[in-house]
Amino acid sequence: MTMNYYCLIFAILLSFPCAYGDLKPKFYEAKCPRVEDAIANAVATAEKNNPGICAGVIRLHFHDCFVNGCDGSVLLDNPNSEKTSDDNIGLRGFNVIEAAKIAAEKSCGKPSPPLVSCADVLAYAARDCVNILGGFTYEVVAGRFDSKVSRKEDTTGNLPAANFTFEELKDNFAKKKLSAVDLVALTGAHSIGVAHCLSFKERFTNVKTSEIDPTYADSLREKCKNGDFVxxxxxxxxxxxxxxxxxxxxxxxxxxxxxDWVLRTDSASQSLMNNFAGLNRNLPPQFIKWEPAFIDAMQKMGKIPGGPGEIRKVCNAVN
Ligand code: HEM
Structure with a gap:
């Protein structure tokens, strides 16, 4: 009798879907068991049709999570949305997320209301992009809500700027509960994608503020002579x-x-970077490989909590 009672409770618990807001691995398994595959396929198609777009998706996830948590706020369109901030110069990959969201909902069968949050779609898509461009993968916990607001002014102070000092970067990451090791590991994502000359021209116009290889500086000067938006x-x-x-x-x-360069101005960070590059053998074993450090930091970043919200029907607008 007691046994049957416990079995019943267990069965009821199992049949309950996970609650949004409570991040878990395989969150959608009960209702949409093929959702992760559906998103991965949509992302692979997007990268095939537009090589390099995956770099944009990885940056999108970072810019989503750093502004009020991973809540899809970066995806919203409105005249004063996060997208319109100068801090979000060059942000791209929005269409990839819309396509992945459609594929995700389709994989759930006939959904109404929508089941898969855009913030989750973005976290999965970023993971898939890491796999496509880096050849390694990791588990993504899910159950994020989508925010109902997106405000340009919220990017200020939340997103790090390209002219930050090492201390400013470290403080910015610490506010998100990310360490200096996470900072150094995640910035390795700058091994993909592109930047506008506007974001780095200081480096070759004002060479006294930082060190830059003279030949490299000349090549940047040459490329950027056609303007800030090259x-x-x-x-x-x-x-x-x-x-x-x-x-x-x-x-x-x-x-x-x-x-990027200021990460060299701190000796521990410089040592770690040399280690990641395979140039330094003197650090403890846990610091030797970049991939596990990057995965660990991406997983931590993906858990920066957003607030309560909704599950959007489409990713660029609230319901
Ligand atoms: C540490 C502080 C960081 C700063 C100051 C920073 C700044 C920037 C800037 C200014 C750009 C170029 C924007 C443009 O001109 O178009 C950029 C591009 C990029 N960043 Fe970062 N970033 C940081 C950290 C990260 C992190 C943590 C990630 C991901 C984990 C990341 C991933 C990327 C990627 C993939 C691109 C290329 C995007 C594309 O090709 O569309 N960055 N970043």
Whole structure:
């Protein structure tokens, strides 16, 4: 009798879907068991049709999570939305997320109301992009709500700027409960994608503020002579591979932003970067590999809590 009672309680608990707001692995398994595959397929198609767009998706996830938590606020359109902030210059990949959201909802069968939050779609899509561009993967917990607001002014103070000092970057990450190791590991994402000359021209116009390889500076000057909105690959060696090349570039003073270069101004951070680049064998074993450090930091970043909200029907508008 008691046994049957416990079995019944257990069965009832199992049949309950997970509650949104409570992040879990395989969150959608009960209602949409194929959702992660559906998103992965949509993302793979998008990257095939528009090579490099995956870099945009990874940055989108970062810019989503750092502004009021991972809540899809960056995806919303309105005249004063986060998208309109200068801090979000060059943000791209929105269409990838809309396509992945459609595929996600379709995979659930015939949904009404919608089941898969845009914030979750973005977290999964970023993971898939890491897999496509880096060749490694990790588990993503889900159950995020979508926010009902998106305000330009919220990016200020939340998103780090390309002219931040090391201390400013460290403080900015600490506010999100991310460590200096996370900062150094995540910035390795600058081994993919592009940047506008506007975001780094200080580096070659005002060479006294930071060190930059003179030949590299000349090549940037040459590329940027046609204006602030020319785009340049962030990693001049393997621009479409998410790998440790960026740390090798750091070691040679061949990175774009001041915020990249300043990671060298702290000895622990510099040592860690040399280690990630495979140039330093003296650190403890847990610091040796970049991939696990990057995964750990991406997973932590993906858990920055958003507030309560809704599950949007489409990702660029509230319901
Ligand atoms: C540490 C502080 C960071 C600063 C100051 C910073 C700044 C920037 C800037 C200024 C751009 C170029 C924008 C443009 O001109 O178009 C950029 C691009 C990019 N960032 Fe960061 N970033 C930081 C950290 C991160 C992190 C944590 C990630 C991801 C985990 C990331 C991923 C990317 C990617 C993938 C691009 C290229 C995007 C594309 O090709 O569309 N960044 N970042």
């Amino acid at each position: 785009i340049v690959s962030q990693d001049h060696v393997t621009s479409n591979r998410l790998d440790v090349q960026w740390y090798k570039n750091e070691n040679q003073n061949k990175v774009l932003f001041l915020s």
